[in-house]
Amino acid sequence: MKKQVNYIEIAKETVILTAAVAVIAAAVYFFLVPSHASVSSISGLGIVLSNFIPLPLSAITMILNVVLLVIGFFTCGREFGVKTVYTSIMLPVFLGIFEMVFPDIGSLTDSQELDVLCYILVVSVGLSILFNRNASSGGLDIVAKIMNKYLGRAMSLSGMCVALSAAFVYDKKTVVLSILGTYFNGIVLDHFIFDHNIKRRVCIITEKEEELRNFILNDLHSGATIYESIGAYNMQKRNEIITIVDKNEYQKLMNYMNHEDPKAFITVYHVSDIRYQPKG
Numbered sequence: 001m002k003k004q005v006n007y008i009e010i011a012k013e014t015v016i017l018t019a020a021v022a023v024i025a026a027a028v029y030f031f032l033v034p035s036h037a038s039v040s041s042i043s044g045l046g047i048v049l050s051n052f053i054p055l056p057l058s059a060i061t062m063i064l065n066v067v068l069l070v071i072g073f074f075t076c077g078r079e080f081g082v083k084t085v086y087t088s089i090m091l092p093v094f095l096g097i098f099e100m101v102f103p104d105i106g107s108l109t110d111s112q113e114l115d116v117l118c119y120i121l122v123v124s125v126g127l128s129i130l131f132n133r134n135a136s137s138g139g140l141d142i143v144a145k146i147m148n149k150y151l152g153r154a155m156s157l158s159g160m161c162v163a164l165s166a167a168f169v170y171d172k173k174t175v176v177l178s179i180l181g182t183y184f185n186g187i188v189l190d191h192f193i194f195d196h197n198i199k200r201r202v203c204i205i206t207e208k209e210e211e212l213r214n215f216i217l218n219d220l221h222s223g224a225t226i227y228e229s230i231g232a233y234n235m236q237k238r239n240e241i242i243t244i245v246d247k248n249e250y251q252k253l254m255n256y257m258n259h260e261d262p263k264a265f266i267t268v269y270h271v272s273d274i275r276y277q278p279k280g
Helices: 007-035 042-049 057-079 082-101 112-132 140-148 154-168 172-197 209-219 247-260
Strands: 199-205 225-230 237-245 265-271
Touching: 007 042, 007 057, 007 082, 007 112, 042 057, 057 082, 112 172, 199 247, 209 237, 209 247, 237 247
Parallel strands: none
Antiparallel strands: 199 237, 199 265, 225 237
16 A cells, blocks of 8 residues: 655654754855854864955855765665755755845854854754654764764764864864863763653552553553562562653652652662664
């Protein structure tokens, strides 16, 4: 049976991706460009190259992204989906629009350091939206995938190379800001992307095992696994209930345990990735 195309979902996805790319382009044009810093992005490299190539940043970014996409298709095959192609093209398009609407714009903060800080915060919002939609902004993500076939930690390496490229044009302060900006950009991006998806693996040994099991299944609408455990001190057999919950579910679960069995033995672990491989 032929799968029906959901045009509403496609339109919704396109709007979200477009808005995220617009946020990234705004961060680049209004904060990264005035700072002259080259912070871990293909646009940062474009800022450096604009000192040697008589083209606007939007045109340089477009050329770089297209070249990288072509190289990526030849080296990595079909790993680059439609979303990556779309965002790679739309980023320089939005930069071009900003260049026409706001020509020769200066620093909004009158501080190179604040410009870099604002760029990191704003661009992380846009990138986190893209990553959570299983997309990317192209650029260094493409470089990382190409390099990852041969090197580890490719994203960090390519980002730092872009930051160091500022040394060819700008003073020591700008180079240092580029390097620090690249480092802190990675930390903030990790917070936006991975902390949002972190869940907790809660292991509980309680006298009220049946009540807890019913609470997890019927109130939290979550799953659980029960293991038989043996205490080393008195060799007593008890059941351990293990469940994986998000932040809100964790608070509800802890409130329930504090009220029903404050003496329960509870251990908690952070879980950043959950995978399920169905049989067949």
